[in-house]
Amino acid sequence: MAKKRTSSKSKPTPPIGEVLRARRIETLKKGLREMARFLEIAPAHLTDLEMGRRTPSEGLLLRICEAYGIDEAELRSGWSRADGIVGEIATQDPTAAAKVPELLRTARKFTPKQWDDLIKRAEQMSKGKARKPGK
Numbered sequence: 001m002a003k004k005r006t007s008s009k010s011k012p013t014p015p016i017g018e019v020l021r022a023r024r025i026e027t028l029k030k031g032l033r034e035m036a037r038f039l040e041i042a043p044a045h046l047t048d049l050e051m052g053r054r055t056p057s058e059g060l061l062l063r064i065c066e067a068y069g070i071d072e073a074e075l076r077s078g079w080s081r082a083d084g085i086v087g088e089i090a091t092q093d094p095t096a097a098a099k100v101p102e103l104l105r106t107a108r109k110f111t112p113k114q115w116d117d118l119i120k121r122a123e124q125m126s127k128g129k130a131r132k133p134g135k
Helices: 016-027 030-039 043-050 058-070 072-078 083-090 094-106 112-126
Strands: none
Touching: 016 043, 016 072, 030 043, 030 058, 030 112, 058 072, 083 094
């Protein structure tokens, strides 16, 4: 059974499969077989995605994003599938393997503004514009 996701405001949101089904029927006005053909998958596969019994491959996730007009971040969150770069960076060396999870645990409850501030600071640091401590 698919579990309900919770947004940052603690408002329950429907499982991603329900979002897909509703978008396919109500917005795109497409039948299951037609959409499956468009996505280049079997209708049973699409049914499994909509029922929460399967998660898509990376390529299928991106095709769904385009076909359904749903933001990639929403799909990744709904299926608990991080972008491949996350694992790549988190395992690039022993320091990253230790520090990336620590950073993510610390930032777990960040607001969008806090994430933007952190990203901006990281960009400054990567360009060598980091301020020295105490200045």
